[in-house]
Amino acid sequence: MSGLINYVSCGVLWLGLAVKAPDLIRHRHDPYLRGICAVLGLAGVCFLLGAPPTVGAVNRFSGIPNLAAPLTYASITAYSAASQVLIVHWRGGPRVRRVARRWVVAYAVVVAGIAATFTLGSAPVERRTDLDTYYARTPFVAEMIVLYLTGHLVAVSVTTVSSLCWAREVDGWLRAGLVVLGLGSLCGAGYSVTKLVAVAARWCDLDWSALGTTVSPAAAGLGALLTSVGILVPLAGPRLTEWRRSRRTYVRLGPLERELDDVITRHALRLPRPRWASPVTRLMWRQTSIHNALSYLDASFDRSLYERTHDAALAATGDKEHAEAAAWAAVITAAVRERPGPRPSGPAGRLTAEVPGPTALLRIADALAAPADLPPGRVPSGTTPMGTA
Helix, strand or coil: CCCHHHHHHHHHHHHHHHHHHHHHHHCCCCHHHHHHHHHHHHHHHHHHHHCHHHHHHHHHHHCCCCCHHHHHHHHHHHHHHHHHHHHHHHHCCCCHHHHHHHHHHHHHHHHHHHHHHHHHCCCCCCCCCCHHHHCCCCCCHHHHHHHHHHHHHHHHHHHHHHHHHHHCCCCHHHHHHHHHHHHHHHHHHHHHHHHHHHHHHHHCCCCCHHHHHHHHHHHHHHHHHHHHHHHHHHHHHHHHHHHHHHHHHHHHCHHHHHHHHHHHHHCCCCCCCCCCCCHHHHHHHHHHHHHHHHHHCHHHCEHHHHHHHHHHHHHHHCCHHHHHHHHHHHHHHHHHHHCCCCCCCCCCCECCCCCCCHHHHHHHHHHHCCHHHCCCCCCCCCCCCCCCC
C-alpha cells in the first residue's frame, strides 16, 4: 500500500491532463490552456516523485542520498507557481502578463534556493517518508524544508482566498468550479501546515512525525482531487449542460419521429444511426429524419385541416403557439395515415406554411404525446385537438 495514495492522485491528475491535451494541441498559444495543463501535469509529478518507491528509485539510480527530496520540493514549488499563473489568466485583467511573470520569477527564486540549500547541506541518511522531521535541525537542509513549505503555503493560501472571493462575484459552472478549487487549495494548505507543525515540534524536541507521514499525504491527495475537479468543472460543465438539454430534446421529439416512422422507413429517409455518438449528434440525427419526412409529406398537408384546427385551438385556448402545434399535429397525422396525392391550389388545397423550426417541432411532438386528444385522421370542423404547448 506504500505510495498508493500518491500514485492514485497522480493518475487522477494526469487523466485530467489527458482530457485537456487535445485542446492544448489545437490551441497551443492559449495561456489559459497552458496554465491548466501545467497545473495538472506538475501536480501529478509532485505525487509521483513523492511516492516512497519513487523516492527510493531516484536515490538509488542517482547515487545521491535523498536527491528525490529537492526534486519533489522543486516540483511542488513549480506547481504552486503554475496555480497562481492559472488563477491570474483565469480571472484576466489589464496586468495579466505582468502579474503572472512576477509569480514565475518569485518561485524560480524559491527553486534556486531549494537547489542551493540542498547542495550546501548534508543529508547522508536516506529518509523516504519523514525527511522533513528527521533533518528539521540540520543546517541548510532545514532551511530548504522551511523554504519549500512556506512557498507552497503562500501559494495555496492566495489561491484559496482568490477562488472563494471570486466565486461570490460569478454564478453557474464557474462558481461551482471556483468553490471546489478553493476547497482543494485549502486542503493543500493543510498539507503545508501539518508539515510545518511537525517540523516545529521537532525543534521543540517533540516527535510529531506522524503528522507529516499520515495526515499530510491524505490532505495532499484530497486537495489534488478537488483541485483537478475544480479546474475541469467550468470546462466540462457547459458541455454536460448542452448534452443534458440535447438528451431531453431528443426524448421529447420521440412521439413526432414515431408518428413519421412509417414514412421515414418506407422511403429510406433516415440516415444511418450514429453509434457511440454524443447526445448532440443523436439529436441532429433525429431532427434530420423528421425534416426529411416533413419535406416528403409537404404536398400532402391539408391546408383546410390546418386552418380549421388552428382556429378552433386558438379560440379554445387563446395560445397562438399551442394552436399552431395542434394544427401541425393534425395535418401530419392525417398525411401519414391517409397519404393523399398532391392537392389542387386554392383555399382547400396545399398547405403553404413554413416547415416548423426546432422549437415548433418540440411543441408538435408534445401535442402528439397526448394521443387521446388527437383525431385519428382528419379533424371534423369545430373540434380541437388538444395537446401540450
